[in-house]
Amino acid sequence: MRPTQEDVARRAGVSRALVSLVMRDAPNVSPTRRRTVLRAADELGYRPNASARSLASKEVRTFGVLIHDVTNPYFGLVYGSVAAAAERAGYDLLVAPGTRSPEREVSLVRTLLEHQIAGLVLLSPMMRTADLQRLSGTVPCVIIGSDTSVAGVDAVTTDEVQAARLVVEHLVGLGHRDIAHVTGGPTRPARDREAGYRAVMAEAGLEPRVVPGEFTPEGGREGGEGLMALDPLPTAVMAANDLTAVGVMGVLRARGVDVPGDVSVVGFDDSQIAALDLVGLTSVRQPVDAFGDAAVARLAELVAETGGEARTQHIPAELVIRSSTGPVRGA
Amino acid sequence: MRPTQEDVARRAGVSRALVSLVMRDAPNVSPTRRRTVLRAADELGYRPNASARSLASKEVRTFGVLIHDVTNPYFGLVYGSVAAAAERAGYDLLVAPGTRSPEREVSLVRTLLEHQIAGLVLLSPMMRTADLQRLSGTVPCVIIGSDTSVAGVDAVTTDEVQAARLVVEHLVGLGHRDIAHVTGGPTRPARDREAGYRAVMAEAGLEPRVVPGEFTPEGGREGGEGLMALDPLPTAVMAANDLTAVGVMGVLRARGVDVPGDVSVVGFDDSQIAALDLVGLTSVRQPVDAFGDAAVARLAELVAETGGEARTQHIPAELVIRSSTGPVRGA
DNA sequence: ATGAAAGCGCTAACAT
DNA sequence: ATGTTAGCGCTTTCAT
Numbered sequence A, B: 001m002r003p004t005q006e007d008v009a010r011r012a013g014v015s016r017a018l019v020s021l022v023m024r025d026a027p028n029v030s031p032t033r034r035r036t037v038l039r040a041a042d043e044l045g046y047r048p049n050a051s052a053r054s055l056a057s058k059e060v061r062t063f064g065v066l067i068h069d070v071t072n073p074y075f076g077l078v079y080g081s082v083a084a085a086a087e088r089a090g091y092d093l094l095v096a097p098g099t100r101s102p103e104r105e106v107s108l109v110r111t112l113l114e115h116q117i118a119g120l121v122l123l124s125p126m127m128r129t130a131d132l133q134r135l136s137g138t139v140p141c142v143i144i145g146s147d148t149s150v151a152g153v154d155a156v157t158t159d160e161v162q163a164a165r166l167v168v169e170h171l172v173g174l175g176h177r178d179i180a181h182v183t184g185g186p187t188r189p190a191r192d193r194e195a196g197y198r199a200v201m202a203e204a205g206l207e208p209r210v211v212p213g214e215f216t217p218e219g220g221r222e223g224g225e226g227l228m229a230l231d232p233l234p235t236a237v238m239a240a241n242d243l244t245a246v247g248v249m250g251v252l253r254a255r256g257v258d259v260p261g262d263v264s265v266v267g268f269d270d271s272q273i274a275a276l277d278l279v280g281l282t283s284v285r286q287p288v289d290a291f292g293d294a295a296v297a298r299l300a301e302l303v304a305e306t307g308g309e310a311r312t313q314h315i316p317a318e319l320v321i322r323s324s325t326g327p328v329r330g331a
Numbered sequence C: 001a002t003g004a005a006a007g008c009g010c011t012a013a014c015a016t
Numbered sequence D: 001a002t003g004t005t006a007g008c009g010c011t012t013t014c015a016t
Helices: A005-012 A016-023 A031-044 A050-057 A073-088 A102-114 A129-138 A160-173 A188-203 A217-228 A242-254 A288-303 B005-012 B016-023 B031-044 B050-057 B073-088 B102-114 B129-138 B160-173 B188-203 B217-228 B242-254 B288-303
Strands: A062-067 A092-097 A119-123 A141-144 A154-158 A179-182 A209-211 A236-239 A264-268 A282-285 A312-315 A318-320 B062-067 B092-097 B119-123 B141-144 B154-158 B179-182 B209-211 B236-239 B264-268 B282-285 B312-315 B318-320
Touching (some): A005 A016, A050 B050, A062 A073, A062 A102, A073 A119, A073 B073, A073 B092, A092 A102, A092 B073, A092 B092, A119 A288, A129 A141, A141 A288, A154 A160, A160 A179, A160 A188, A160 A236, A160 A264, A160 A318, A179 A188, A179 A217, A179 A242, A188 A209, A217 A236, A236 A242, A242 A264, A288 A312, B062 B073, B062 B102, B073 B092, B073 B119, B073 B288, B129 B141, B154 B160, B160 B179, B160 B236, B160 B318, B179 B188, B179 B217, B179 B242, B217 B236, B217 B242, B236 B242, B288 B312
Parallel strands (some): A062 A092, A141 A154, A179 A236, A264 A282, B062 B119, B119 B141, B141 B154, B154 B312, B179 B236, B236 B264
Antiparallel strands (some): A282 A318, B282 B318
16 A cells, blocks of 8 residues: 555654645745655655545646547657647646547547546547537647637647648749649548648649548558549649658559659658658658647646637648659659 | 536435446446436536546556657557557556656656556666666556566567567578678667577577667668678668668668668568558568557556566567568579 | 644445 | 445645
């Protein structure tokens, strides 16, 4: 049985309340007593019980994080940034690993809620809008990475239009005009990205061409097949993310289409994969660190009820140019 | 303020104890009452308070997981398997994201401990052996992925010798005899892998050649440079993991060395990257699902104190052959 | 500066 | 089958 405050108090010859004060670094404790108590605690290997503490104090220093897909390294990155920001802000994190199933997300969140979280960060959630809204009525929520402004729910996200503009301007600068998009599927984040693409293509007076894919290498392969069926073949492709992009590149190269000689390819996320010498994928770098900071800061506001209206923060992305994009053939 | 059991009880016109019984699906409750209570709970949006519950029941259904490096997709995979196994076993998970710093690991574990975990899964921990041992005296621990038998600490891991044998036999079968190893650095898991390589090379009567690297693409690049400095160039390379392997391949190809024509390359982890068409890396597939199951099962035993002596479970790996390995030139 | 006592939301005997 | 009661380990008034 783990030692309790009581054990420490007895050993130090003081009251439980005093131990409590010492453990919380309260100001009005004499240096002598403080030392005695700390030593007793140390000798006993005492650790405060966080459950009992939050039960008594009714103060919760824990945020929940719902991760949509743990096997996607990009989320690891975003999670890392949230974790760093949370630590700076003095919050613990409770993590629930999603599995790409909307229903499962809802049940994971329920578990999180039972563990008394003060707020919730949702990384690219897939749950239905109605669930999201109900949820945000229960606990302060900030979504990272979905652009759709779900009414009443805060979000921190890339500015998809600005990001798409980065891509299209880069490609247009290389002489491309026939720029296709391989999507990330029918999910909200994928649709947002597609909408950005369409908006920017329209802006540039170019004809959009959209091929269905997924946020996975397999989805990219599917998208690659879709591209190959296009006539004429586009000279450039904006893929939904890096995994999609490498799937596309795999198919193109296998069919003897040179990248970037015949077709330029751009991904999203600037993940480790994109940076591999072997891959060299030009990619939109998500402002991952900024995501974590913004989400945690916002959550802290919401918890303190100084938040005001829900809002979506759009954080600009940047383009990392590598060897998968080049001038259009014959330009 | 969130509704409590008391609120539900009042609304349903029953006692708090009955609500408690209903919430825990206890057997001896009349269907009528059960319905009444559930409806009241639902109307109030009641969620049990997990802190209060575990405080009162003294039963903790939560395991902690220390992840050594969140940005490494392989850990995402392993974590996923632990999460699945934990769910099947009815445990919640509390996750602490490591940052490759041994000191930080210790403090993360302390936080985890304060949150009343019943047991701890450590994914390739870097903390010192002494810390590990002290820790395992405090709470049941199972390490995943480090082979070194830290006295008194349970582990679930690949059989590194068997894994290396898989690699060397495959390569020898292709006519290779000059097989080098690019290491994962000076950490425990890296050393274990290296030891497996050395053991198997000795077994096969082959001369080991070891080049320092890291478990990252950059480390692989460094290893690739190291290889290029070797004379003669080995005809095959066993890299410490997939990231290392792609780093190596990048350097080799950049220097005009054909893979697998001139040099065959093998990685470890069979990660998403290895499976990319663009990469096609032959790789040792870690028995990731088995890791999660074994670790959680073992932890449950330890918690129930039916564990007995600490032991290391070695789970066999398998080799996934792709296009980065081929017959030795001229064979 | 320190202690006494009440109570956080829940479970777990024990009654009935 | 349901209610009563006594804590779980901690924080928090309120005294002293």
